[in-house]
Amino acid sequence: MSTGTPPPVDDAMAAADLPAEPVPVSAAGSAVRSALLLGGFTVVFTALMALTYDATREPIKASVEARRLELIGQVLPPSEYDNVLLRDRVTLPALSALGVNGPVDLYRARLGERPVALVFETQAPDGYSGAIRLLMAVRADGNLAGVRVIAHKETPGLGDYIDPAKDRSRPEWIRQFQARNTTDAASWTVRKDGGDFTYRAGATISARAVIRAAGRAAAAIAPMRDALFALPAGADAREVFQ
Amino acid sequence: MNAAERALYRDIGHKGLWENNTALVQLLGLCPLLAVSTTFVNAVSLSLATVLVMALSSAAVAALRTLIPHEIRIPVFILIIAALVTCFDLAFNAWLHELYLVLGIFIPLIVTNCIVLARVEAFAAKNSPLAAAWDGVAMGAGLLWVLALLGAARELIGTGHLFTGIDMVIPGLHAIQVFGDEYRGLLIAILPPGAFILLGLLIAARNAWVARQAVPGPLPQRGGEAVSA
Numbered sequence: 001m002s003t004g005t006p007p008p009v010d011d012a013m014a015a016a017d018l019p020a021e022p023v024p025v026s027a028a029g030s031a032v033r034s035a036l037l038l039g040g041f042t043v044v045f046t047a048l049m050a051l052t053y054d055a056t057r058e059p060i061k062a063s064v065e066a067r068r069l070e071l072i073g074q075v076l077p078p079s080e081y082d083n084v085l086l087r088d089r090v091t092l093p094a095l096s097a098l099g100v101n102g103p104v105d106l107y108r109a110r111l112g113e114r115p116v117a118l119v120f121e122t123q124a125p126d127g128y129s130g131a132i133r134l135l136m137a138v139r140a141d142g143n144l145a146g147v148r149v150i151a152h153k154e155t156p157g158l159g160d161y162i163d164p165a166k167d168r169s170r171p172e173w174i175r176q177f178q179a180r181n182t183t184d185a186a187s188w189t190v191r192k193d194g195g196d197f198t199y200r201a202g203a204t205i206s207a208r209a210v211i212r213a214a215g216r217a218a219a220a221i222a223p224m225r226d227a228l229f230a231l232p233a234g235a236d237a238r239e240v241f242q
Numbered sequence: 243m244n245a246a247e248r249a250l251y252r253d254i255g256h257k258g259l260w261e262n263n264t265a266l267v268q269l270l271g272l273c274p275l276l277a278v279s280t281t282f283v284n285a286v287s288l289s290l291a292t293v294l295v296m297a298l299s300s301a302a303v304a305a306l307r308t309l310i311p312h313e314i315r316i317p318v319f320i321l322i323i324a325a326l327v328t329c330f331d332l333a334f335n336a337w338l339h340e341l342y343l344v345l346g347i348f349i350p351l352i353v354t355n356c357i358v359l360a361r362v363e364a365f366a367a368k369n370s371p372l373a374a375a376w377d378g379v380a381m382g383a384g385l386l387w388v389l390a391l392l393g394a395a396r397e398l399i400g401t402g403h404l405f406t407g408i409d410m411v412i413p414g415l416h417a418i419q420v421f422g423d424e425y426r427g428l429l430i431a432i433l434p435p436g437a438f439i440l441l442g443l444l445i446a447a448r449n450a451w452v453a454r455q456a457v458p459g460p461l462p463q464r465g466g467e468a469v470s471a
Contacts, residue, residue, distance in 0.1 A: 030311075030313070033311065034311050034313055034314045037309065037310070037311060037314070037318075038314050038317060038318065038321075041306075041310075041318050041321055041322070042321060045321055045322060045324075045325035046325070048325055048329065049325050049328050049329060052328070052329040052332050052333070053332060056332040056333060056335065056336035059336035059337060060332070060335045060336045060339075063335065063336060063337075063339035064339070066339075067339055067340070067343070155429075156400075156429065156432050156433070157400075157401075157426075157427055157429045157432070158429070169423075
């Protein structure tokens with residue numbers, strides 16, 4: 001490999017836009033030089049990214065947890081419990097009633113030693129355009145504390161009234177779940193199908209998907225609430241559902 | 243700064259904001275333009291991030307331009323842009339988390355916005371870092387005002403509100419309801435076709451304005467299609 005390159009190689013860079021001058025440098029030498037430079041740039045900029053990642057790791061974790069608590073606050077007011085909710089957690093197995101592939105975190109709210117509510121995510125697989133993710137809370141007395149849509153792709157202005165943050169014109173729709181008795185949860189549906197939930201005419205599919213998913217999940221979780229509260233923190237709740 | 247430099251910087255600004263406007267003339271970077279311009283706040287937030295990325299990546303490339311071999315300049319440019327965007331993505335996630343959840347995938351996609359690479363290749367690789375940074379800001383600002391206009395128009399027509407989501411950026415401020423409760427919103431404005439239609443109207447308005455400027459007074463037959471931006 002010829003390292004004895006002629007002097008003006010570096011200056012060839014500045015004139016790069018001119019028509020190619022015959023610069024006497026071997027192809028192999030130029031390739032090695034380019035490769036080394038590219039490697040050097042990669043190391044420098046990867047280091048920059050690594051430093052940024054390190055500096056933002058804690059703030060990101062804090063933001064994610066704050067956001068999670070804020071969402072939970074919409075189904076269960078933070079004044080009703082005093083434990084560190086995100087730490088008092090058990091893992092639910094993959095239940096068909098929850099519509100989620102894989103384990104689900106379930107948080108247990110307590111006031112002192114007294115159980116208050118179970119908070120968990122569930123999913124309606126049959127929204128108008130894809131799955132609708134829900135967050136719901138079941139109180140220790142078996143009634144529903146509330147349901148909230150946390151992710152969906154329903155049509156803006158039509159089906160998205162299920163999420164009051166997207167369509168502010170019908171905030172009362174999602175409140176129908178509040179304080180509802182869950183003993184008949186498995187049969188919850190819209191009025192059109194013989195249930196007692198309202199819906200917007202022309203956008204029944206979104207409402208029906210949310211109501212049925214919430215009902216299925218409530219029917220599966222609410223009867224097990226005492227056993228779920230009794231598990232140690234961090235436990236796997238598989239045996240409760242066998 | 244002498245007079246020649248001042249003229250150069252004024253020229254860069256004029257080109258970025260108007261003459262060579264990214265969105266209205268070059269029609270580059272339309273992917274984020276159409277995807278996030280559903281509200282004013284989303285549009286302005288993503289544009290501001292793009293302005294910062296363009297200014298920093300242009301300055302970085304200009305500062306390193308003598309070190310970058312011509313044959314591998316494109317991979318190096320992409321590396322620099324991608325690293326800066328990744329840092330922005332992490333910073334957004336850490337300190338503007340709610341906005342991050344809304345803009346989501348579109349922040350990493352700034353990397354693929356061809357206007358960033360286009361300015362780095364066409365301008366920053368041949369100029370001083372200061373001029374390159376200013377070019378990035380001017381080009382980004384050109385994108386910003388068009389996106390802001392488009393976002394505000396789509397939001398207003400589509401929902402009757404303005405500044406929805408402003409509380410994600412500046413806590414304490416609230417959206418304004420411009421039209422009354424009975425305004426149901428024109429859905430198409432929020433959907434992708436609305437973005438195409440409104441952008442088309444903006445381009446037409448600009449072209450009409452330029453055509454009028456180019457025809458001095460009583461010579462209308464000189465205008466028309468001969469004048470192109």
